[in-house]
Amino acid sequence: MKKLIQKIKQTIKWIVVAFFASTILSVVALRWLPVYFTPLMFIRLGQQAKAGEHLTLHHHWVSLDKISPSLSTAVMASEDARFLEHHGFDYEAIEKAAMRNLKHPEKRRHGASTISQQTAKNVFLWPGRSWVRKGFEVYFTTLIELMWSKERIMEVYLNSIEMGNGIYGADAVAEYHFNTTADKLTKAQCALIAVSLPNPRRFNSASPSAYMLKRQTRILREMRFVKPL
Numbered sequence: 753m754k755k756l757i758q759k760i761k762q763t764i765k766w767i768v769v770a771f772f773a774s775t776i777l778s779v780v781a782l783r784w785l786p787v788y789f790t791p792l793m794f795i796r797l798g799q800q801a802k803a804g805e806h807l808t809l810h811h812h813w814v815s816l817d818k819i820s821p822s823l824s825t826a827v828m829a830s831e832d833a834r835f836l837e838h839h840g841f842d843y844e845a846i847e848k849a850a851m852r853n854l855k856h857p858e859k860r861r862h863g864a865s866t867i868s869q870q871t872a873k874n875v876f877l878w879p880g881r882s883w884v885r886k887g888f889e890v891y892f893t894t895l896i897e898l899m900w901s902k903e904r905i906m907e908v909y910l911n912s913i914e915m916g917n918g919i920y921g922a923d924a925v926a927e928y929h930f931n932t933t934a935d936k937l938t939k940a941q942c943a944l945i946a947v948s949l950p951n952p953r954r955f956n957s958a959s960p961s962a963y964m965l966k967r968q969t970r971i972l973r974e975m976r977f978v979k980p981l
Contacts, residue, residue, distance in 0.1 A: 775876075779895045782875065783904060786813040790912050791878050793920060800918070808918030810928055816907040816981075819922045820937040823945065824906050824981045829974040830946035830967075832867040835906075836979055840868040840897035841890075869893045871909040906981055910934075914952050915945060929958035943971040 793809055800807050816824075828835045834842050845866075865873075872892035877885060896905055915925035922934040922945075930941050937945075941957070947967040948955040955964055 775892070776895065778876070779892070779899050782908070783900050787875055787908055787912050788813060790874050790920070791876075792874060792914060795878065796914075796918065809920070810918055810924040811911075811920040812923040812927075813911050813921070814923045814934050816903055816910070819907075819910055819934040820942060821980060822939045822942040822975070823910060823922055823934070823937055825975050825978050826939070826942040826946040826971055827867065827910070827949065828981075829978045830943075830971050831870070831949060833974075833978060835867050836902055836981070838866060838868075840866060840893040842866050866893075867909050868897055868905055870913065871905050872896055874912045874914075875908060903981060913949065915948065916956065916958075917953050919952075925957065929956075939972060939975065940968065943968045943975065946971050 788811070793811065797807055797809060832842065834845070869889055872895075873879075873889050876892045877888055900908075911921040911923075914920055915922070916929060919925050919928055922937070925945055926932050926934045926937050926941075929945075930937065932941075944957040944960055944964065947960070947964045948957045955961070957964075960968065
């Protein structure tokens, strides 16, 4: 029995060591390497196949200097105004979201995910709301904040995030929604893309609804007060 317990402990120890070694190495590697695929891309392809739809995946990796600076400003204005100030977690936003959720439990729950958290989730994890996945999100967010620059986090975010049905990243959405390239996106187009991010398969930046146009105006106004990357 003692031998069995020791063997189990040894196995768990090596699993833990392997986990930390592999995850840290992958984060270090992706500090420089392009992210060509994410778990969500494969999940969406699986969903398309299951629904009998045509498999669609548009994604072109481009460096940050080939993406309009207005896009990073727009997503900060819309998603994470304190991106350049926090270290992965906006505790002020978390507190406000928690207070809103407690005060209005009958309404849709508000989140407070930062761009860093969303990047960690998109690149390393799967969609979901379980406590286990949230724990991994905290872990990977901490790693990328320690090992990547803010510019690198933004570069990976703008290249990997879902921006439409089968569309991932700034250059793909620029081509398929605006018939241009990521570096040529206008402020207005960047604001529309930012509007779509909470639910890019529902909010189409190529065909904005009245609600989207209203949000676009607000984001354009708020972009003036966001410190550029």
